[in-house]
Amino acid sequence: MTVAPLVVLVLALACAFGGSLGGIGGATLLVPVLLALGVDPLAAAPVGLVTVAAGSLASASRPLQDGLVHHRLGLTVELAASSGAVAGALASTAVPEVWLARVLGVAALVGAVAALARRGVRNRPDPTFHGETTGEWPGTLGGQYALDGRIVPYHARNLPGGLAASLVAGVVAGLSGVGGGFLKTPAMSEVMKVPVKVAAATTTFTLGITATTGLVVYGEQGRIDPHDAAAALIGAIAGGLLGARVQARIHATTARRVTGGLLLVVAAVVLGRTL
Amino acid sequence: MTSDPSATGPPPDPKAGRFDALAAALRRVLLVVAVLAGLGALLPGSAGRAAAWAAIVVLMATPLVRVGWLGRRWFRRGDPRFGLVAVGVLAVVAVAALLG
Numbered sequence: 001m002t003v004a005p006l007v008v009l010v011l012a013l014a015c016a017f018g019g020s021l022g023g024i025g026g027a028t029l030l031v032p033v034l035l036a037l038g039v040d041p042l043a044a045a046p047v048g049l050v051t052v053a054a055g056s057l058a059s060a061s062r063p064l065q066d067g068l069v070h071h072r073l074g075l076t077v078e079l080a081a082s083s084g085a086v087a088g089a090l091a092s093t094a095v096p097e098v099w100l101a102r103v104l105g106v107a108a109l110v111g112a113v114a115a116l117a118r119r120g121v122r123n124r125p126d127p128t129f130h131g132e133t134t135g136e137w138p139g140t141l142g143g144q145y146a147l148d149g150r151i152v153p154y155h156a157r158n159l160p161g162g163l164a165a166s167l168v169a170g171v172v173a174g175l176s177g178v179g180g181g182f183l184k185t186p187a188m189s190e191v192m193k194v195p196v197k198v199a200a201a202t203t204t205f206t207l208g209i210t211a212t213t214g215l216v217v218y219g220e221q222g223r224i225d226p227h228d229a230a231a232a233l234i235g236a237i238a239g240g241l242l243g244a245r246v247q248a249r250i251h252a253t254t255a256r257r258v259t260g261g262l263l264l265v266v267a268a269v270v271l272g273r274t275l
Numbered sequence: 276m277t278s279d280p281s282a283t284g285p286p287p288d289p290k291a292g293r294f295d296a297l298a299a300a301l302r303r304v305l306l307v308v309a310v311l312a313g314l315g316a317l318l319p320g321s322a323g324r325a326a327a328w329a330a331i332v333v334l335m336a337t338p339l340v341r342v343g344w345l346g347r348r349w350f351r352r353g354d355p356r357f358g359l360v361a362v363g364v365l366a367v368v369a370v371a372a373l374l375g
Contacts, residue, residue: 005316053334057305061298069294071345072357075364082367090374135293139354208338209364213371215335220375226327230315233330237309 002038005231012051012235013242018259020055020243021250025179025207026236027052028111029259032104032178032266036273041100043225045092045177046218049211050229051236052179056208058240063201067135070143073156073194074202080163081170081184081206082213088174089217095175098274104176105271108263111182115260145198154195162192174214179207297344301337308334339368 003011011033016026031048035041063069092100136143142155156162165187169180181203188199218224308330315327346361 009316050331050334053338054308057301057308057334057337060301060305064294064298064301067294072349072354072360075342075345075357075360079360079363079367082364082371086367086371086374089371138352139356205338209342209368212335212338213368215331216368216371217375220372224331226315226324226331229331230312230323230327233308233312233334234316237305237312 002040003034005227008034008047008228009231009235012047012232013239014235016051016055016236016239017243017246018239018262020059020240021246021259024111024115024259024263025052025181026055026239027178028108028182029262029266030232031176032108032263032270035101035104036266036269041097041104041176042092042223043228045100045175046215046224047228047232048177049173049179049214049218050224050232052173052177052181053208053211053215054233054236055179055240056204056211058237059204059244060208063204066146066201068145068198068201069205070136070141070156070194070198070202071205072136073141073188073192074206075209076141076159077162077166077184077188078206078209081166081173081180081210084167084170084172085174085210085213086170086217088171088176089214089221090174091171092175093221100176101270101274103172104178105267105274107172107176107178107180107182108267108270111178112260112263112267114182114186115256115263143198145195147195147197152195154193154198156188156192156194158191158193162187165191170210170213173210174217177214180210181207297341301341304333304337308337339365 012026012030015030015033019026019029027048030051031044034044034047140155141159142153144151144153166184169183169187172178172183173180184203184206185199188194188203189196215224311326311330311333315323315330317323318326342361342364346358349361350358
């Protein structure tokens with residue numbers, strides 16, 4: 001890698017902080033930034049997926065305790081996402097670098113649109129569910145979660161559409177090293193009609209699996225540099241935890257706008273270098 | 276005295292705290308990964324390399340152990356369809372290791 005581990009640490013910290021503020025994940029910022037600094041896409045991708053896995057682990061506890069993670073739904077769509085990650089990671093060594101950079105640039109652009117466009121509440125509280133617990137319904141892709149102290153029932157729809165979107169997210173993750181959460185969460189929310197809070201929490205859980213699948217292939221290909229990965233891990237964990245604390249104090253829309261704006265700049269730089 | 280439930284709030288939730296142990300375990304794993312990664316970044320030579328690899332391996336193993344735990348739990352609770360989904364996800368990772 002052309003960047004020193006200390007620089008990787010600082011960049012991972014800054015990107016994880018910014019990514020968690022905007023709810024898009026740090027790797028969506030980190031990998032394009034590494035490319036903009038001249039790092040080879042094949043070396044940047046493993047660093048990105050390490051930070052994705054670290055972010056998934058660092059933010060795992062709270063949504064679990066709040067009953068927001070739908071494990072059955074998560075693993076169902078993860079079948080497609082992990083398969084896509086394997087295909088993407090295997091193909092990444094055969095794809096020309098300029099095309100990998102273009103995939104990343106487009107991914108950053110999509111991430112920017114996702115960050116800037118996300119809004120609204122579709123599922124509403126149902127008074128007949130008063131006093132019930134939150135969580136998933138066994139044997140189904142449905143469940144219920146708490147919104148403003150009231151219970152909101154939901155059920156995932158359009159499973160084929162959700163699986164297709166997850167497959168694409170997995171391919172992008174395996175090819176480029178970004179997590180694909182900026183694709184998975186909107187897919188679950190907009191295509192499968194799952195409440196965005198549940199979609200985001202479930203995606204956070206599944207991103208760790210997608211990243212691990214991609215890293216298994218990268219590891220077999222000898223593309224993981226342990227020192228760079230360790231530096232990125234520390235930065236991602238620290239930045240993610242710090243970002244989660246600050247996120248609770250600032251307006252979510254403002255955070256998403258700032259992150260979306262940053263991603264637009266990064267996408268312009270990365271795509272501009274490939275022209 | 277009255278036994279009006281509205282005066283005392285909803286009845287105790289029998290499922291409350293069912294993922295507390297998992298959440299606590301994940302927090303401990305995060306600490307272990309952070310310490311190992313810190314050693315990997317600070318220690319020179321093969322010791323640092325070993326610590327960094329250990330951090331990566333623990334990081335990668337954690338979601339897979341969680342999937343295995345969920346699958347076992349679903350099989351034991353009479354939800355074999357999703358138990359098989361969990362097995363399928365682990366099979367994809369195994370295929371990744373074989374094809375990589």
